[in-house]
Amino acid sequence: MKDLLEKEDSIKPPQIGKIVEGKLIGKARSAVFLDLGALGTGIIYGKEFLGVKNELKKFKVGDTVFTKVIDLENEEGYVELSLSQASDEITWEELRRKKEKGETMMVKILGANKGGLLAEVLSIPAFLPVSQLLSEHYPRVEGAESSKILTELQKFIGKEMEIKVFDLDPREGKLILSEKAKRSEKVKEILKNYKVGDVVEGEITGITNFGVFIKFPSSAKTTEGEAYNLEGLIHISELDWQLIEDPADIVKVGDKVKAKIISISDDKVSLSLKSLKKDPWIDIEEKYKKGDEVSGKVTKFNPYGAFIAISPKIQGLIHISEFGTKSKMETALKIGEKYKFQILSIDPAVHRMSLKLKEEK
The missing domain is CATH 2.40.50.140 (Nucleic acid-binding proteins)
Known part of the structure; x- marks a missing residue:
């Protein structure tokens, strides 16, 4: 809290945006008054009063209240103050302190989306990404289907988790939590x-x-x-x-x-x-040579060509340039079918075998 207040011992005029400390000296129907000492008398009224009306009921005359200066002097000569803006700033400062100290907190999970879990910390909306969950809470869904991931995450709604503040940005209202950081x-x-x-x-x-x-x-x-x-x-x-x-x-x-x-x-x-496991490419040149004719099954197409399984552990590639276009390649070759190929080159160091389709006689 002290970091938010003036550190100088000498009294300086209040500045807009500064957090100030005052003693509650009076309540009216739609305003409260604070003694700011040498800074004068402050007032919370209008929309600033209406927005925190219920919260102000907790304070009684003589209580210390922290507020934010929003106007140095209104028409009636009071320093105009905001309790809500000060509360937000104090809350973000508290969250920053917790992050720096690595403090853990318990939070209740309020919701979930495909990217993670939703919560609140000190009334600030917070997000706990999937990547920041403990390994035992990570949604291990085969195929990584987003709908199934969401179903798994929804099981945490209503439960409490021990977390740390992972990242925060008060200006954007962003508060990111981490369960695994602890x-x-x-x-x-x-x-x-x-x-x-x-x-x-x-x-x-x-x-x-x-x-x-x-x-x-x-x-x-x-x-x-x-x-x-x-x-x-x-x-x-x-x-x-x-x-x-x-x-x-x-x-x-x-x-x-x-x-x-x-x-x-x-x-x-x-x-x-x-x-x-034994690297099957170590002795591949003892089994295959450049120019050899081999039989292989087409296993997969990609933008560069087609993968060909020469054996269970050895895959070769026939480049798309051998066909001219992807459509011509997919016309000439079918996934799962076997064809005759000729080996153009072998590079065991990078596990690469280049092939060309053997022309039918």
Whole structure:
């Protein structure tokens, strides 16, 4: 509160927009009067009075009230004041203080949308994004269907959550909360005991269209003496060497797996399953050579061409330039069909094989 008041000992004239402290000295039917000391007498009236009429009933003569100066001198010679504007400013200052100190608060969830949860903190509307939920509260919905995500989030309405202020902007009225921030520092500290390349054993806890979540115990203990569980992400590209459309084809929730840590950033850890499997491209040049004729199945089209499965673990690409246009490519090739191809080049280092369609004789 002191940060909002004048810090100088000397008395200065009030300025519009400043928060001032006054003692309530009188109440009228549609106004209240405050003694501002050397600054004179202040008044809350008109729309400023009507907007906080019920709140003003809580104050009695002699109480200290913080208000904001909105006019230095009205027609009657009073300093015109606003309680509501001062309350908002004081509230935002309190929220800023809580953010700086990392204080946690309990909030009740009032609503949900596809992006997260809605709440109020000190009467200020607040938003808790999905990305800031604890891992156990994250909506693990296969296919990431927005309607299913919303259904999962709506289950939290009416419940209380322990949160921290993650970000705020009083000018835009933006207040962002985080549930996982309270655990973040603990996780960062524990992750100092791990390094890239470490292999951990854990359990698959969730599957999304972009990968899977794995929970693994650490050497740290909770206050109850149990192992502190960490959770990381295995991106879809790190599940296997083959091209994967659905992570659920590789693992299921509850599966026990070993994974290698490939990245640690702050409180986030990324892992890989395929790093613990033999790279099928290591000895590929012993099996295939430039110019070889191979049989392969068309698995996927993309803007650059078509992916061809030469074996369960090896995918080649036939570039769209071999056909001229996308429509011609999709006319010549059909998803799921097998064709004869010729190998144009092989680059094991970047896992790349270029192909061309073998002409029918």
